[in-house]
Amino acid sequence: MTMNAFITGAYDTAVGELPGSSCMGLHAQAALGAVADAGLNLSDIDGVLCAYSFTEPHLMLASVFCEYMGIHPGYCAAIQAGGASACIMIMQAAALVASGQCNHVLVVTGDNRLTGMSRDGAVAALAAVGHPQFERPFGISVPASYALVARHYMHEFGVTPEHLAAIAVEHRRHAGRHPKAHKREPITVEQVLASKEIASPLRMLDCCLISDGGAALVVSSKAAAADVRAKPIEILGAGQGHTHEHIIAAPSLTNFGCKDSSATAFARAGVKPADIDVALIYDSFTITLLVELESIGFFERGEAGPAAARGELGLNGCLPCNTHGGLLSYAHSGAAGGMFHAVEAVHQLRGRADARQVEGAKLAFVHGDGGILSAHCSLVFGVH
Structure with a gap:
């Protein structure tokens, strides 16, 4: 197709x-x-x-x-x-x-x-994500909602704070190769773990930029x-997946719409996860990327964290991921955050990514999610 x-x-x-x-x-x-x-x-x-x-x-x-x-x-x-x-x-x-x-x-x-x-304006805008009757009155925040997912993943699959920190460190390493990135200075796992707690187990450096x-x-x-x-x-394949809007209504804390959206995109493109040369996947928090890497099928359950710690998301890893630095280190500016991922995919497939270029990249996977892992859309790009 x-x-x-x-x-x-x-x-x-x-x-x-x-x-x-x-x-x-x-x-x-x-x-x-x-x-x-x-x-x-x-x-x-x-x-x-x-x-x-x-x-x-x-x-x-x-x-x-x-x-x-x-x-x-x-x-x-x-x-x-x-x-x-x-x-x-x-x-x-x-x-x-x-x-x-x-x-x-x-x-x-x-x-x-x-x-x-303003700080208050940003907080008010993000508060609109919560359910007006069952979430907002109790003070839940966007980071707290993702922290809920993170805690569940830690319980179910043995994810550790060090695994999440490894994702942040690799993204900063990628951003260090991009002259335009918002944050380029290297960070360590120890620095991530020592950064300010936002919503346990997520810390400041587990969170995307503004x-x-x-x-x-x-x-x-x-x-x-x-x-x-x-x-x-070429846009080879595309798919969407939607399971809920508010986290209280999510049918699962381990399976989200990215599983369906990616399966549709891969099928329409006639490829499978192992064929992808470079992945650009939404990373509003470190846990967001970990969940999606496993749900999409790049890694089995419980394997994405150890893979990140081994450097498998790096430029020479088995799945170079968010080579511009992602939302965690390149930039996040609303809807433009997801578009930065798509632009980076184009740079990679054109061979114009300079120091962060994935050698021989022919297939790119791009994924965006909105809300609390609510709305998902997956794309497969290719070049002949």
Whole structure:
């Protein structure tokens, strides 16, 4: 099966602390960069997909963006699925070009989460994740919800704080090879374990960053991709999985929608986990990545933590993972966080990842999840 959809342009902005940045400014910079990377003009874009913003919230953010840019596409929509938004938008863009409704779809994200929000504003925005009747009144937080999953995994599969810390250390090692990364200074397992406790067993360095930044892709039809400047990256497979929204309603604390979304994506692409050369998987917390690595099938239950400790997620490991540093060390700026993963996959498959390049990378797996391991979308990218 082929989706007849290709990524023809990719770009992410500077990330980290960007004083004076704005949501729309970051959207514009990312969009113009991706369009230029494809060798196109804004007038070539006939579809636009945006996500959401905490600093400039609007029910019709894609329309706001098009107005800001002065463009009038034939298709325009905003998608809100938390950390899964970027991957879901890419999947939607692929469907739009494969069906002939669009030739070139711009998928764009960005937010100035770090400099554009107060501490109280950030807390209030994240509190919206909790169930209004059964979670929020009791003070549960996003980190506490993931800590619940972590504790269960520790009980069921022998995961240790050292295993989680090894994931954070490897991500920082990856970020150290990326000149744009928000955090590049090396860290040790001991430093992770000594960092401030946020929600036991998760500590500060088990948690993702809060950053400013934007990222965008151009997804084109097979016919339209023939005329672009850069090497097109084919979207070989895509799938989604949804089991719950609130953690109290999760049918399991070990099996989540990533199991189904990845199985669908692999089947549509005609590949299996062992075929993947580089993985870019959502890592809002260290436990997030560990759970997903095992649910997706890259490692058996209880094996991802020891594998991380052995360096198997490193550049020369069996599964180079989040080679840009991920949300833990590269950057996390709302929906752009997941898009950074997709942009890195494009860099890897084009052979443009410089010091962090996975030699001979031909197949990349990209995954995003939103909420408390709630909404999942998996993608398989390939290059001939």
